[in-house]
Amino acid sequence: MDDEYLSFDIKVDQDKLIDYFHSLVKTDINDTVVSHKEEFEEIYNYKIKGTTVKEFKKELPFSTHVRRDLISKCNENDPDISDICKFVREKIPGAEFGLIAFFFQRKGEDVELHQDFPYRKNSLLMIPLFGERKYALPKSNAVTYYKDGGEYQVLSPAIVNVMKSHGVRNVDQDRLMLHLEIPNLTIEQIKRRIL
Numbered sequence: 001m002d003d004e005y006l007s008f009d010i011k012v013d014q015d016k017l018i019d020y021f022h023s024l025v026k027t028d029i030n031d032t033v034v035s036h037k038e039e040f041e042e043i044y045n046y047k048i049k050g051t052t053v054k055e056f057k058k059e060l061p062f063s064t065h066v067r068r069d070l071i072s073k074c075n076e077n078d079p080d081i082s083d084i085c086k087f088v089r090e091k092i093p094g095a096e097f098g099l100i101a102f103f104f105q106r107k108g109e110d111v112e113l114h115q116d117f118p119y120r121k122n123s124l125l126m127i128p129l130f131g132e133r134k135y136a137l138p139k140s141n142a143v144t145y146y147k148d149g150g151e152y153q154v155l156s157p158a159i160v161n162v163m164k165s166h167g168v169r170n171v172d173q174d175r176l177m178l179h180l181e182i183p184n185l186t187i188e189q190i191k192r193r194i195l
Helices: 014-023 037-044 053-060 081-093 187-195
Strands: 006-009 070-073 099-105 110-116 125-128 143-146 156-160 166-169 174-181
Touching: 006 187, 014 081, 014 099, 014 174, 081 174, 156 187
Parallel strands: none
Antiparallel strands: 006 156, 070 099, 099 174, 110 166, 125 156, 125 174, 143 166
């Protein structure tokens, strides 16, 4: 279970990030481009014609859970996002970023066991957002769990392994998180590099 979850100490301005989230376009997670398609095809020797999560899932030889999350892609050059990226790079030398986006999950939208690859790869920094002065979003009792592994309540920033089969249950409140994909490092590599 050492390769599933790692608490990560980072301070962010929650209200500014929530303001930024509200300024962005929200899109259905299923319309997002699959970032690591070619690598998936090479590893599994399985060609996929589509490029979005929705198209990709239609072509898989097994059925998958339909996610209903809304995402808002971030600009890495936005001052609040660039400060976070700079801090992460200082704490984790060599860290590179893939998809950086806000994820909004509605109350009751539990997520069945799944792997993020090829949509995302290796590691994901999750920063839950509740607000500070301007916003007061309720905390969910949601649990991120791994198949044959641990269970974690993500109420503070953490890095999670998106390659292992995991799900989310007990989503009893709407949840808003900032996700920063770190595709070039596994969670084990991050643990060895973290300063």
